[in-house]
Amino acid sequence: MYEVLLVVYLLVALALIGLVMIQQGKGADMGASFGAGASNTVFGAGGSGNFLTRATAIAGTLFFALSLVLGNMTAKQAKPDDQWQNLEKPVAEEVQQPSSEKSDVPTN
Template identity: 50%
Template structure:
């Protein structure tokens, strides 16, 4: 079980770093307006449209992998699949504070 946890954590970290990198590599919607005035983006490795499709598809795949690994990690670390019961079953009932013995009342009004 520890090997599965380690694999899922490594997979999640790789997916998270991949999503961060790919999102930072993509240019926003406003960058297309600059390309029409001679931005020169058509000379890129993937072509003028190919890079957007490749990067957005890869980002979607890595985001899906990230979400799936997050859900699996939640199940593995909380033990939901092992039938461990409800969280309320594990709750401890509060213990009432111990009461001190009652002080007997003094007959003359002065405590002894």
């Protein structure tokens, strides 16, 4: 379930980026109001403002909601304790004890 939501989250993020990049700035509306380029629009003479604005709002809402759901799911996942267990061992236990064979170094 987590992986499916993560893929949907990625697709919504890409859609949101695309929708924002497609939209025109406020200065571009001046030329369209006098008829310049209105016949070349895909969404009609009224422009694509309403459609793109609504689609961006829906994608933004989905992005926000999926962020909350994925964050909540991640916070509730159990973290394995054994991942950091080796840090709890004292250093003296990790050092290999010398063998019982005779060595050249005298011990006191």
